Amino acid sequence: MMFRTRGRGAPRMPAGGAAAGWRWLAGLAAAPVMVVSVFRAVPREWPTTAVQLVSFTPWLVLPAGASLLFAVLGRHRWMAGAAAGLVAVQLFWLVPLDYARAAPEAAAGAAPDAVADSVDRTVELRTMSLNAKMGKADAAEIVRLVRENGITLLALQEYTQALEDRLDAAGLPALLPNRISDPASRASGNAVYSVHGLLATGEVPDSHFPMPLLRLTAESHGRRAVVNLTNVHARAPVGVGLPKWRSDLAALGKLASRPGNVVLAGDFNASYDHAEFRDILQGGDRKLVDVGMAQGSRLVPTWPMEGLFLPGITIDHLLTSPSVRSADYTVHRVSGTDHAAIMATLAVPAAG
Numbered sequence: 001m002m003f004r005t006r007g008r009g010a011p012r013m014p015a016g017g018a019a020a021g022w023r024w025l026a027g028l029a030a031a032p033v034m035v036v037s038v039f040r041a042v043p044r045e046w047p048t049t050a051v052q053l054v055s056f057t058p059w060l061v062l063p064a065g066a067s068l069l070f071a072v073l074g075r076h077r078w079m080a081g082a083a084a085g086l087v088a089v090q091l092f093w094l095v096p097l098d099y100a101r102a103a104p105e106a107a108a109g110a111a112p113d114a115v116a117d118s119v120d121r122t123v124e125l126r127t128m129s130l131n132a133k134m135g136k137a138d139a140a141e142i143v144r145l146v147r148e149n150g151i152t153l154l155a156l157q158e159y160t161q162a163l164e165d166r167l168d169a170a171g172l173p174a175l176l177p178n179r180i181s182d183p184a185s186r187a188s189g190n191a192v193y194s195v196h197g198l199l200a201t202g203e204v205p206d207s208h209f210p211m212p213l214l215r216l217t218a219e220s221h222g223r224r225a226v227v228n229l230t231n232v233h234a235r236a237p238v239g240v241g242l243p244k245w246r247s248d249l250a251a252l253g254k255l256a257s258r259p260g261n262v263v264l265a266g267d268f269n270a271s272y273d274h275a276e277f278r279d280i281l282q283g284g285d286r287k288l289v290d291v292g293m294a295q296g297s298r299l300v301p302t303w304p305m306e307g308l309f310l311p312g313i314t315i316d317h318l319l320t321s322p323s324v325r326s327a328d329y330t331v332h333r334v335s336g337t338d339h340a341a342i343m344a345t346l347a348v349p350a351a352g
Contacts, residue, residue, distance in 0.1 A: 022074030026083060029067035033060045033086050040093065043275035045246070051237045057273040058299055059311045061090040094299065096272065122325065122347035123218045123225035125196075127153045129265040129316060131233070133337035134186050135160025141334050142341075143170040149343055151176070152195040153216065155265040157209075157233040158337075159189035182210060190231050201228075204251050208235035208244045211252075211266075223350035227324075228258050232266030232317075245269065246276055253280040256288050256321070261348050264288070264319040267339060271314050272298060280319065291318040291344045295329035302340040305333050316342050323349050 039050040040057050068083035128151045130137060135158060146154060154176055156163075161183040173179070178198050181191035188209045192198060196218040204211035211234075216227040234248040235241045249270060255262060270277040272293065281288050292298060292314065301312025316339055320326065325347040332341045 019074045019076070022070045023076050023079060026067045026070035026074055026076070026079050029063045029070060030079075030083055030086060033064045033067065033090070036060060037086065037089060040273055041089075048237060048239065048242045051242065051245075051274065054273050055271050055313045055315070056311055057090075057271075058094055058313070061087065061094060064090045093273065096293075096298075121223065121350050123220045123223050123350055125153050125216075125218060125227070125346040125348060126150045126343070127155075127263070127265060127318060127346050128341055128343045129155040129157075129267075129318060130334060130341040131157040131267040131316065131337060131339035132159055132163055133339065134158050135163035135183075135189070137163065137337040138335040139163060139166035139170045139172075141336075142167065143172050143175070145332055145334070145341060145343075146172065146175050151343070152218075153229075154191075154193040155229075155231045156191045156193075157189075157231065157267050158187045159183055159191040160185060161189075164191065180212065180214060182212065184210075187233075190233060192229065192231055204230065204248075204255070207248050207251060208241070209233040211248075213255075218348065225261065225348040225350045227261045227263050227348055228255075230255055230262075230264045230266075232264050232268055234267065234269045236269045249274075249276040249280060256280065256286060260321075261324050262288070262319075262321040263324065263346065264317070267316050269315050287322060288319045289322055289324070289326070291320060291326040291346075292329050292342065294326055295344070297329050297331070300331050302331060302342060304338045305340050307338050316340065318342060318344050318346075320346060 036053050036057060039046050039054050064083065064086040068080060068087050071079035071083045126149065128145065130142065159181065164181060164183050172193060176193035176195055178194045178196065179191060180198050180200050183189045190210060190212060192214055194216060196216050199215045200212060201215050202213045204213065212231050214229045216229050218225045232252060235244040237245040252264060255264060268277060272278060272290065281290060292300065298314065300314065302314050302316040304310055327345045329344040334341050
């Protein structure tokens with residue numbers, strides 16, 4: 001005769017105890033999502049820590065999804081419903097529907113022939129922007145990207161004399177012979193290189209870093225287009241710099257009302273999840289287009305590419321007036337800098 005004996009393993013947790021554990025985890029995962037979601041949803045002047053946390057809003061979908069899973073495992077309908085609501089909000093913010101479109105005629109239902117005809121009356125600018133991290137970016141890589149991608153307009157921030165010298169040695173002037181530069185130590189320098197003619201017209205007033213205003217005149221195949229260009233480098237929202245960050249972005253928002261074809265390129269130190277950045281897109285007499293968003297790349301990070309161990313966020317942007325069409329938006333790492341280079345093809349309406 002055989003006898004069975006009960007094993008003496010660890011006692012099983014009662015079913016109710018396991019459910020309570022899952023519910024506790026659901027609440028733990030939901031708490032930071034709820035807090036940051038309030039900062040994201042309510043457009044007020046939040047303190048520095050809140051502004052920085054809002055930058056990482058796209059990543060909140062992960063703890064929100066975990067909270068929903070834990071609530072379901074905890075068999076708590078109310079918590080599962082609340083967690084599902086959090087997930088829905090995060091998904092809505094991941095793919096916003098309220099940004100300006102880059103093709104107003106197409107959006108209005110124009111005939112394909114009319115849209116094609118408007119494209120025939122444009123001048124193409126293959127544009128690149130990069131924060132060079134106090135001039136430490138690899139000059140040879142910058143020149144390679146310019147050459148291989150046919151760049152005709154290059155905006156650089158945190159531009160130093162040492163970087164200018166390295167770019168000259170690497171052959172950038174042969175590719176982009178026109179330059180307006182203001183090299184400076186550390187983070188305040190800037191430069192614009194172009195195939196086309198450039199004219200300095202001023203600076204964004206009272207900005208923390210100099211942000212030059214330029215007029216670019218491009219001619220191609222008998223067509224001529226003029227662009228009002230701003231090389232953007234806003235103050236970072238850190239420490240006592242938060243008020244200057246806000247005033248820099250507010251000043252950039254006023255540029256949307258400049259006449260003609262407007263392009264703002266550079267390091268905004270802000271993402272779409274900041275109300276201050278959305279005000280740039282949606283304020284003024286006309287809206288601006290975020291090229292990365294219009295091309296479906298809102299979630300492709302541009303910082304940090306090296307150094308800090310943080311989730312990637314998108315703080316470098318190309319903004320245009322709706323008259324300027326865009327295509328081929330891409331993001332590229334460059335050695336020596338914690339920002340990525342952003343590129344896009346801009347089709348600017350020709351005059352006349």
